């Protein structure tokens with residue numbers, strides 16, 4: 001560009017000279033490919049995260065006696081701590097007679113859940129969260145209120161007339 005032509009350019013063009021002929025254009029096809037690939041990666045990552053979230057994992061800890069096997073009648077519960085003294089848990093003899101145990105720490109904002117005999121469920125009084133309370137391998141799934149994650153299940157073993165906690169499962 002000649003010096004005369006440069007003088008007639010607006011100031012901003014002199015400060016930021018752009019060579020349009022050297023600029024790199026992205027075609028619509030390239031953009032579509034990029035967006036498709038990006039979307040596929042995001043979908044794949046989401047599917048992997050959901051699969052990982054649904055996978056039940058169990059961790060074993062040294063067995064700890066909780067109580068005598070006949071200590072609870074149907075519809076009764078008992079608090080204990082497992083696997084450490086900082087982990088409050090609740091053992092429940094459901095109305096159907098099953099022995100189940102879960103972490104007592106609500107997965108919403110960590111209030112202590114309690115057993116509610118009237119509907120055979122675990123209840124969090126802080127924001128009225130409700131969790132299922134039944135046998136199985138998974139945690140206690142949230143049924144009502146703000147909690148979205150299940151309460152970890154405490155795996156149990158009944159032997160020689162005693163109930164033992166043996167691990168934590170999600």
Ligand code: FES
Nearest residue numbers: 106109124127129
């Ligand atoms: S802390 Fe349990 S429902 Fe909010």
